[in-house]
Amino acid sequence: MTLRFHDSATAAIRDFVPLKEGQVSLYYCGATVQGEPHIGHVRSALAFDQLTRWLQSSGYDVTVVRNVTDIDDKILVKAAENNEPWWGLAYRFEQAFATAYESLGIQKPTYEPRATGHIPEMHALIATLIERGHAYPALDDSGDVYFDVRSWKQYGSLTHQNIDDMQAAPDADPRGKRDPRDFALWKGHKQGDPETARWESPWGAGRPGWHLECSAMVTKYLGTEFDIHGGGLDLRFPHHENEMAQSQAAGHGFANFWMHNGMVTYQGEKMSKSIGNTINPREMLELARPLVVRYYLGQAHYRSVLDYRPGSLTEAAAAVDRIETFAKAALAQLFPGNDFGYIGTRPEAFVRAMDDDLNVPAALGVLHETVRAGNTALAAGEKDALQDAFLAVMGMTDALGINPMDPKWRQGSGSEAELTALDVLIKAQLEARAQARTEKNWAESDRIRELLAAAGVDVADTANGATWSLKK
RNA sequence: GGUGGGGUGGCCGAGAGGCGAGGCAACGGACUGCAAAUCCGUGCACACGGGUUCGAAUCCCGUUCCCACCUCCA
Missing domain, CATH: 1.20.120.640 (Anticodon-binding domain of a subclass of class I aminoacyl-tRNA synthetases)
Structure with missing residues (x-):
């Protein structure tokens, strides 16, 4: 049997053949660091960690890139509300994500680029799109640059949608757009925006739009064509659709496979920040040890909905x-x-x-x-x-x-030396108990077992003698 | 309105024409000084109604309910 994956773009399970023999290039969407991670974020990373491990254990040399989007509207808004610098807020949450990933044994990617570190690459991409007739500076004076969806006839192909069938966007502000579905590649600097969120560009000062960073970074590190692009199902549209459109319109082959993981629901409803029914990794880790949380989040098929309810972790x-x-x-x-x-x-x-x-x-x-x-x-x-x-x-x-x-x-903070010392001491107790058992002195045998139990040590008798373990 | 994914035993969760995946829970048994662990066994599972077939959870037709996305989303 050959390796096969479900590809969202073709809506089919296809044989996986990497572009370069023996090597796999994988890009998956990390976080827009505007808040604490919730379980859905972690599930997504875990799904692609499972994928990475499986590719590695199948003998592939895997290059994994996962982005950190550290500039966007919400980050700026929340930082302003908190009265803290946006870059401080973004970095704080970036670290919270790193901690959550690490606690569940999610391998670090080969590289984890930040959006703000790739502004020149984004400018180059915008220039190419304008040159090719797929992007234009806003028709008003906003300083925005938009992608022209009508100029790209494959627009909608990733999610199999027709532009004209889409629900009309109740977009409050169609300012300067040729079509309401055109999306911003570049957002002109507005009065009141922080000066630190302002970069010069050939189209005026401003900051990057969402979507563009992923296209720019994936191309820089994995090339114009690569094996797999992953992310949560909810990113398919508009994020991945837009990413694909702007990259392919720029002449890139882009992703060979698109893989999307299913959502995590909380008693039947999608967890989402806007509804507020989210669970922190931290809260889950209070209910169970990390290995158990990892097992739980990874036990369903990655494309299935994973429904969390109390008791799941037990x-x-x-x-x-x-x-x-x-x-x-x-x-x-x-x-x-x-x-x-x-x-x-x-x-x-x-x-x-x-x-x-x-x-x-x-x-x-x-x-x-x-x-x-x-x-x-x-x-x-x-x-x-x-x-x-x-x-x-x-x-x-x-x-x-x-x-x-x-x-x-391993639980707790015990060092190798401490565990060895503990093992010697407990084994001495177990030997005394074994002696008592040979003499059928059950009272003494049970006394030793209870003594150890009181100290947090479980004793189990096996055919080959007793073993011990720390209580969970 | 458009696009997709679903409804499987008490619960979770695979499978996709023919020996009842697996886990959790429950019950019965074996083992054990007692525990724990383990092993064996038990359960009319496939949303509903038709149809195709020797045979359908799986294919076809119809019905119904749920979920996601349609410019904040992992």
């Missing part, structure tokens, strides 16, 4: 615990010395599922079946079967970024 936690319990037990059995080096494997059914437009739910089915087989082997003392299952579980969870043995998910 269920995910149970599933994660099951995988983790097996991994720990298998590890203790296979590599008692605690130092292990392994090369994870990827079962064929798992690869088939992931290759098929990243069918993570089906892939998780394979993972759980492997865990069950592993538990059976563990109970039966079949070491070869156990090792096969263990290596497969490691390989699959690594590919998905949810390996519970990965040190990055």
Whole structure:
């Protein structure tokens, strides 16, 4: 089975063939840093993190670019309301996004360019569009420059819409536009706008319009033609439609595949800033540990709607615990010395599922079946079967970024040295308890278990002796 | 009005003509000194009405309900 992805532009699942053999160029929309991240932002980044990891684990060399749009109307408005510099506000939220991404194990992109750092590239693109007859300076004195949608007959093709069928925009201000759907490439500086949000241009001082930054930056770092462009479904129109139009009208091949992740809903309604029914990553992380949050957000297919409701995280936690319990037990059995080096494997059914437009739910089915087989082997003392299952579980969870043995998910702040010390002390207790159990001294055995429990340590008896873990 | 995506067991969530994915929860059993964990088993699942077919959750026709986008959105 070959690797296939759903492409929004053709509305079909197509075989994925990269433009350059062995290499993949991926651009996905990051945030317009005008507020705290909510779960929807994180889900999107996670979806493209899953994609990146799968491409990497399939042997591709992946270059990932994710933008930070650090200048736009809302940023300016909010900063003015807060009485703080717009660039300070943007940077503050940029860091909040970085923290949220990092806590969930989302790999850093190869590069993360900011819109404000690419004004010259935007000017070059505007100039090309004007030259080719697809953009024009506003017909009034605003200093705006607009993209001329009527001049580009493919306009609407990404979302399969016809300009004339679109609901008439109740655009309050059609000033200087040839068509109300024309969108701003450049916004002339207005009185009252901060001086720090003002850049000189051949069409007058001003700042970039939304959409333009992505076209300019993707071209700079990935070229005029690249493999995959991603983002949330709600960005398809107008953002991606406009991006595609302005880039292709400039003569660029642009994205070969368009991939869009589904929305996160809160009990059936889309989470959105305007409605206010959002959940912070921070709030979720108070309800569950990071690995569980990652598992939860990543367990549905990336194109499906993910509906959050209270209890979702508890269920995910149970599933994660099951995988983790097996991994720990298998590890203790296979590599008692605690130092292990392994090369994870990827079962064929798992690869088939992931290759098929990243069918993570089906892939998780394979993972759980492997865990069950592993538990059976563990109970039966079949070491070869156990090792096969263990290596497969490691390989699959690594590919998905949810390996519970990965040190990055380790709870608390305990250092390696502290954990080793703790292990020695607890093992001494467990040895005393084992002695008591041989003597059928259940009172003493239970006393030790309760002592450890009171200290936050869970004890579990297995065929090969007792093991311990910190309570969750 | 236009464009797209949906309705699957108590819940989540894949599948897309034929052995009931998987997880969570529930119940029964096995194992265990007791726990925990684990394993095995149980459940008339496919919005509704027709049709095609030896066979339909899956294909066709009709109905219905929900969601997203149509210039703030991940």
